[in-house]
Amino acid sequence: MSDTTETLTEVPESVRSDAFVEVRTDDSIPNNVDLASDKQLQRALESWHPGYLDWWKDMGPDGFQDAPVYLRTAVGVDPQGWAKFGYVKMPEYRWGILLAPKVEGRTIPCGRHKGEPAWQEVPGEYRSLLRRLIVVQGDTEPASVEQQRFLGKSAPSLYDMRNLFQVNVEEGRHLWAMVYLLVKYFGKDGREEAQALLERRSGQQDNPRILGAFNERTPDWLSFFMFTYFTDRDGKMQLAALAESGFDPLSRSCRFMLTEEAHHLFVGETGVGRTIEATCAAMNKAGITDPYDVERIRALGVVDLPLLQRKANFHMSVTRDLFGSEISSNGAEAFSTGLKGRFNEAQLKDDHQLQDALYTVTRVVDGKLVDEEVPALRAINCRLLDDYMADCQGGIDRWNKVIEKAGIHFKITQPHKGFNRKIGEFKGHPISPAGELLTPAQWAERAGGWLPNAADMDFINSLMKPCTEAGQYASWIAPPRMGINGQPGEFEYVKIA
Ligand SMILES: [Fe+2]
Numbered sequence: 001m002s003d004t005t006e007t008l009t010e011v012p013e014s015v016r017s018d019a020f021v022e023v024r025t026d027d028s029i030p031n032n033v034d035l036a037s038d039k040q041l042q043r044a045l046e047s048w049h050p051g052y053l054d055w056w057k058d059m060g061p062d063g064f065q066d067a068p069v070y071l072r073t074a075v076g077v078d079p080q081g082w083a084k085f086g087y088v089k090m091p092e093y094r095w096g097i098l099l100a101p102k103v104e105g106r107t108i109p110c111g112r113h114k115g116e117p118a119w120q121e122v123p124g125e126y127r128s129l130l131r132r133l134i135v136v137q138g139d140t141e142p143a144s145v146e147q148q149r150f151l152g153k154s155a156p157s158l159y160d161m162r163n164l165f166q167v168n169v170e171e172g173r174h175l176w177a178m179v180y181l182l183v184k185y186f187g188k189d190g191r192e193e194a195q196a197l198l199e200r201r202s203g204q205q206d207n208p209r210i211l212g213a214f215n216e217r218t219p220d221w222l223s224f225f226m227f228t229y230f231t232d233r234d235g236k237m238q239l240a241a242l243a244e245s246g247f248d249p250l251s252r253s254c255r256f257m258l259t260e261e262a263h264h265l266f267v268g269e270t271g272v273g274r275t276i277e278a279t280c281a282a283m284n285k286a287g288i289t290d291p292y293d294v295e296r297i298r299a300l301g302v303v304d305l306p307l308l309q310r311k312a313n314f315h316m317s318v319t320r321d322l323f324g325s326e327i328s329s330n331g332a333e334a335f336s337t338g339l340k341g342r343f344n345e346a347q348l349k350d351d352h353q354l355q356d357a358l359y360t361v362t363r364v365v366d367g368k369l370v371d372e373e374v375p376a377l378r379a380i381n382c383r384l385l386d387d388y389m390a391d392c393q394g395g396i397d398r399w400n401k402v403i404e405k406a407g408i409h410f411k412i413t414q415p416h417k418g419f420n421r422k423i424g425e426f427k428g429h430p431i432s433p434a435g436e437l438l439t440p441a442q443w444a445e446r447a448g449g450w451l452p453n454a455a456d457m458d459f460i461n462s463l464m465k466p467c468t469e470a471g472q473y474a475s476w477i478a479p480p481r482m483g484i485n486g487q488p489g490e491f492e493y494v495k496i497a
């Protein structure tokens, strides 16, 4: 997958755009929102900027802040040529405010206001709900940078280190995108929220990030790749749903963010894929055919496939919790107000209001898993989760092809939707990856085979030795098929002094 195809496959069809909007890059804050004409907004953002830079220096990548990194910077919103590449020191990265082009005559795509002109200003009656949606999305952006801040030091190559930093600066830009909306449209409350986004900290006891998965640690590179494949994909789904918002500035912000998100998903998919490649190649070379011959496989300095499955199980289940309760009145409210749509809303063939529609939700009733028809409006979260799980499968299939091609009998699968859940219908019900309801005792006995255990994490940790020679890769990961922006294999992506 190259940088171009990644964009085409990961940006949901319903919100793709192809127009070009010029970006003012001479302003201190690059933008295509005509910032220069709104002095008050410009001042508000300029006064937020130093606090952001302090946050970046405190909580952004640990080390490497003075190293020139080969980064892409968004300079336009044309999908074919929206970014330029060059060496930048991260604190000097040009974080900007970029909105996808305005669609003339756009109407609210769903809910009780469907068909009315899209809002260009905050609809007064939905102000606090809208602000909450923006704050929750905004909070995830700096959170992931915080979670990943120590990874630079154990990067398996300069190529991977550069990709990490690219993801980090873009999550920073996503924070800018949400802060722009807060500051421009929500007055004093918005400015306070923008400040609070710089104050919460991932994993901190007294002032944590808002959502659970964003307070988990991302302690190693395998976690990073799983996170960017599975958890950034939640980001993709949420952005896709917000891109359908009747509040047009939010829709346009999210549509542009989706183009950047595509690269994060690419980093995750290819990161796990290359890990699998290295494992399969090492097994073949050593003549090991049994993927469960774990001791011998680990001795080769690669990650055994059952461990990859356990890691995937963990990241999938934690990420599924981000969708919230499957049946939710908040979810219904966000949809009926028209503030948030469904995935690919515009392409769905129904009335987009769901007054009488039903949707099937799997629930636990009297100790059994049953499929129940519930009002579709109340099942909006469940539907987005189902769409998410379907969206996850593409990369998993491609990983399995690598394994199959190597002649090894093993298949990475998605665990049952109810596996290891802490939120929603399955909360408090231990369920195996195969979908059997278990007693707590059965769970306790078997969970170590389904989720990474202490020995697994120790082993992964033992592999996390930095590899900073240009063109070299740690034993556990294969080189990429292609360089970033067509660069050759020996390219020095990060110039470490
Ligand atoms: Fe993001």
Ligand SMILES: [Fe+2]
Residues within 6 Å of the ligand: 171, 232, 235, 261, 264
């Ligand atoms: Fe992301």
